[in-house]
Amino acid sequence: MSSRDWFDVARVRVGRRPVHRTPEGRLFSPSLLPVLADPRVQALGHEAEEQLLGDALRRYLHFTIVLETEVVGRTLLDLAHQRAPTPVSDQARREAFSLHCDESWHAVLAVDLLDQLGLHCDDLGPPAFLTRLNRLTLASADPASLMYLLFSIASETLISNSLRILSADPFLKPVIREFVEEHARDEAHHSAYFRTRSADLWQALDPCDRDRIGPIWPSLIHAYLEPDTEAWVADLVRAGLASTDAHSVVTDTLACSSTGAFRSAARPTLTALESANALRGPTREAFVKADLLDA
Numbered sequence: 001m002s003s004r005d006w007f008d009v010a011r012v013r014v015g016r017r018p019v020h021r022t023p024e025g026r027l028f029s030p031s032l033l034p035v036l037a038d039p040r041v042q043a044l045g046h047e048a049e050e051q052l053l054g055d056a057l058r059r060y061l062h063f064t065i066v067l068e069t070e071v072v073g074r075t076l077l078d079l080a081h082q083r084a085p086t087p088v089s090d091q092a093r094r095e096a097f098s099l100h101c102d103e104s105w106h107a108v109l110a111v112d113l114l115d116q117l118g119l120h121c122d123d124l125g126p127p128a129f130l131t132r133l134n135r136l137t138l139a140s141a142d143p144a145s146l147m148y149l150l151f152s153i154a155s156e157t158l159i160s161n162s163l164r165i166l167s168a169d170p171f172l173k174p175v176i177r178e179f180v181e182e183h184a185r186d187e188a189h190h191s192a193y194f195r196t197r198s199a200d201l202w203q204a205l206d207p208c209d210r211d212r213i214g215p216i217w218p219s220l221i222h223a224y225l226e227p228d229t230e231a232w233v234a235d236l237v238r239a240g241l242a243s244t245d246a247h248s249v250v251t252d253t254l255a256c257s258s259t260g261a262f263r264s265a266a267r268p269t270l271t272a273l274e275s276a277n278a279l280r281g282p283t284r285e286a287f288v289k290a291d292l293l294d295a
């Protein structure tokens, strides 16, 4: 998408504000909250289930706000101001300003949705993905700008289950589905932008740096996609489970989860890396080791 096209297609320019009009519909999709299937959680009753779905929505919107403003937004500003680890073209810099505007708009819509539904996320700590990303960044000898760029390439090119399931859930409150659909429309353009950034980055790196940096990607994908289990425990306790039961429900739920969803979510990122010629040597081996690719 050229900078000129952005004026005609960006949702901040031509989209509509999702407005909450009807009381019908649920706050989140149960299939994205697998702890709900546990009999100990079901025994808590319908009201507890509603509360857990509301908490899941609050956390999803908080996740979105933090991702957009503190990670992808930060990376886009680095690109716009030529502070990224490798230089980018003038056009890529101009587009970074536009995309930064999109991401801020998505955060505005998320805050607005919370307001309209009478919810807030002020009591929530940092989402697990940010804690994991910052831990990986601290452990790395590479600059934070590179780690954030790699993470942004991963998160902007993959298709999260949340986006796919929420946009297809007919029982969701219409305003939430509209929010997700508005967001997804912009993200299709962002994915193309970050695919190109992955190719640029790979071109600019020398072979030694490629072998060192490429293998970081799988851990960043896991950092993004893995569930926030501490949040699950906290919300289960708030819904009425004893702490030991809450931990046990989460452990049992994780034992039943498969890697299939991870793999299918990460596939577009792997395709992007494949077309950038990056999915080879130590990078490929790291993806196999992380169970995101067959040997």
Ligand SMILES: [Fe+2]
Pocket (backbone or CB within 6 Å): 068, 102, 103, 106, 183, 186, 187
């Ligand atoms: Fe976004």
Ligand SMILES: [Fe+2]
Pocket (backbone or CB within 6 Å): 072, 103, 156, 186, 187, 190
């Ligand atoms: Fe985006």
